[in-house]
Amino acid sequence: MNQLIYEKLPSDISERHVLLMDPVLGTGNSASQAIELLIQKGVPESHIIFLNLISAPEGIHCVCKRFPSLKIVTSEIDLCINEEYRVIPGLGEFGDRYFGTDD
Template identity: 45%
Template sequence: MGSSNIEICNGSGLDCCKEYKRLKILPANDQIKELQTILRDKNTTRSDFKFYADRLIRLVIEESLNQLPFTECNVVTPTSATYHGLKYKSGNCGVSIVRSGEAMEQGLRDCCRSIRIGKILVESDADTHEARVVYARFPEDIAQRHVLLMYPIMSTGNTVSKAVNVLKEHGVKEECIILSNLFCTPQAVHTVLDSYPKMKILTSEIHPVAPNHFGQKYFGTD
């Protein structure tokens, strides 16, 4: 693959991921770095963790929505002027990977009031760590939709790979899948995009160490 214009954020220096044209990273700024720092800090209370996680989720969701296709449209303003604008092409939906992906559902609903959301449950074998899909529920016409696949922490990429495979089995085109993610390791990027090079990954950070405590802390089960 050729080089791309992605931005490796937060000084991670992970140039090995620059080859992926369909890897998108939130532009680095101090606000995002602060949110990431709070979420990684072991001393952050659960209340603060959830508050700042929701802030970062909202930023990721907003940018993920920007990756969806738009079409031109004209509207008439209250002063009877014609405004040349944009609107989403029809056929978008969200799919969360249970359970941590459910943390991102409200952020998507806050941005898209009536969007439909499906779910996938992927479990890993305790001994072999092999991932397997045990439950999937999607809109009946998901094959005609663009899908925002929501999964906040991606360490190995195995869970997301299984989820993408199920979406493809249900007729979703690979290029119509956008992974909305908060924290991702280089290994996960390689695992997912080497197998599914036409999908997109939108994340806030690529770092060798993922905050795997996210789900437990967010839902208060730690």
């Protein structure tokens, strides 16, 4: 299971509407952890909108099943995730593209 490394939210986060952004929704695990943190901080589920560029059906189902009042906004739903949990066809590793890392 992933571990929270860093968190810095406004003290009045529970009184706000939150746009939670992540470029890719694959399995839904990371998104679910971030959403759970917001809920623990007092943000109502219905006040969270999860925004992303590309989603896999598995991730959408995972998040929507766990948080039925949350809204997801995406620009594209791809086919699936592969055995390495990457969205297919996807866009590759977003961090590598964004930060210019070559492998």
